[in-house]
Amino acid sequence: MRGALQVMMPARKTPTIQDVARHASVSAATVSRVLSSPERVMEATRERVYAAVRDTGYTINQAARSLRLKSARTILLAAPNIGNPFYSTIVDAVIREAAERGYSVLVASRIGDDPNRWLSDYLLSNRADGLLLFDGSLDTNRLHGLRDDGVALPLVAAYDEIPDAKVHSVITDNRLAAKRAIKHLLELGHTEIGHIIGPSRNQSTNERFIGFAEAMQEAGLQVREDWLFPGTYNMESGTAAAEHLLASGKLPTAVFSGNDEMAIGLIHRLRLEGIDCPRDISVVGFDDIAVARFFDPPLTTMRQPREDIGRMATRSLIDIIEGVARDDEPIHIVLNSELVIRESTRRAG
């Protein structure tokens, strides 16, 4: 009768399933059953257990549950930079979608200069059941390592395509979208077109660049080297691009920017030199972030369905984790981008 000795606990601790069981005069097994499959327990018992749960203020110990079930009901989201508004919208969508399926979200931003460190930190340690990867710059071989270990970690690459057909992915048609953006400029009569490129280790960046180059080639136009600028997807690199363009001696009449932020930085910086967008130069952005519509001039841009990317990637990942989708039949979802014409582009000349 150890119970009798414990009547006076000094400090109340978090109640366990045993406490609830004692309270309801049943076994822990029954409490567990009431909580997971109520129909398997007699009504009277069930009610007693519910009451005991309420009385004790019991909440399940997830660590114990995860250990037993070998599942944390948690997904890990890895993105290069959560601070970027583009990603943060996606993160928001992921969290909401995951919550609906009863999953929590661990978020990892890139840390230090060893981008693969956290993989071993988090993933293999049963903290997360799957990985949502929004960062195409990661070493994909390492990712494969994870899978070849005999441990097939559910993984969905989103937004930034991993150059590997065996990896599940939810992406947008970057190349096509870039071509559409250039086509829009061509239709406006522009022939002198520059391009601000994103960080080159991202596959999406490369795709946009290829789309740009292909569209130019198909139109029989020359791509001028010094109208190309490697940026980093933030506004500061937009201003750097402007300075680069200014230094090239002759400005293009239109610029296709790898994302909206660089477009904003570019327009801002050029205006300081009296060069107005769209009067003197047309600019097409990419993403359609929240400010795009409110900027002056409102940005013409390729809208990315960010909410959808987040939602679908999360849904796919959870489907894989739960075995609804088969892991050996790769999911490849390609979402469409949409050209949103506003006022940062206008007819040439």
Place this chain on the structure above:
Amino acid sequence: MRGALQVMMPARKTPTIQDVARHASVSAATVSRVLSSPERVMEATRERVYAAVRDTGYTINQAARSLRLKSARTILLAAPNIGNPFYSTIVDAVIREAAERGYSVLVASRIGDDPNRWLSDYLLSNRADGLLLFDGSLDTNRLHGLRDDGVALPLVAAYDEIPDAKVHSVITDNRLAAKRAIKHLLELGHTEIGHIIGPSRNQSTNERFIGFAEAMQEAGLQVREDWLFPGTYNMESGTAAAEHLLASGKLPTAVFSGNDEMAIGLIHRLRLEGIDCPRDISVVGFDDIAVARFFDPPLTTMRQPREDIGRMATRSLIDIIEGVARDDEPIHIVLNSELVIRESTRRAG
């Protein structure tokens, strides 16, 4: 000799500490010791264990560890809307700081219309060791409930002050900052000043409003009812504010906006009517988000030290969790905001 029977495992599973132990011909206890306090184990043994860890590809099972240690080395971050660039910068800082101390970050965005639901979902379930609250609109009584249960959940309220001196907090001087913003407008000769208010359930919003009202009163100025507009901290509500102001018959000569996003929406919408900022109206924002500097006109705004907020709040929380800081001596850190004068404000008249 069960080992012999298991020579041919069909599917390799994640190795456990037992596997490593077998590999190194030591006990699991020794492996555990090598991993947590290497100096307590003889060098030769230690090396054998390290080798076995490498060979097996062992990674710790966090669920088991958490269960045993009653600590998840994880903090829960709750914010009203991660999608908002203001919060996302903070989140980024939190994640980095937490990572440095060896903690993971679970992120919860507000879900559905029961803002307190996830508290019970996450917090009491041993998923997280502490809560970082970036949302002043939460029912603080409920939070107290958590603490009165005998379970003192480490909690730090950040950015948005919880009106309770007993709760640890890291905030900025919202009221003072608002006064400083108004003072700036007064110095420029403005007397007809409007204010776009944030969501009223946030304490920071109220503080800014009080600062505004006090500054006006001290200057002997009237606060015109129809120059006050309740916004929601997004750009759309900035345009709504503009329409409200337009409908009031007479425009103020200056507006103090509760945050930068509403300021941007406001300026954008007014410009559509031919009302230019700063020519016809001055606008002061709040936060100094990334675009503020690149917007046209570059926004005069009260800069919030967002990185610092995130870092310090995280640091404080972990200190409390680890017992470095005492939970019964509330931490109250107040960070300064800084007036950044750009071009959205100019002399009246």
Place this chain on the structure above:
DNA sequence: AACTTCAATGCAATCGATTGCAGAAATTTC
């Protein structure tokens, strides 16, 4: 040589929830 001391390691209990198996109770069947 016998005894103490101490470092290195192993044993076994523990954390809390889940679940296959089996016993007990209730219900149905003949």
Place this chain on the structure above:
DNA sequence: GAAATTTCTGCAATCGATTGCATTGAAGTT
């Protein structure tokens, strides 16, 4: 009314890591 089902509940093992206590053996002491 006894036997056969079916339903409900409990027992006890299990998941993997940690740690107090016990054991071993080597070094040091007299």
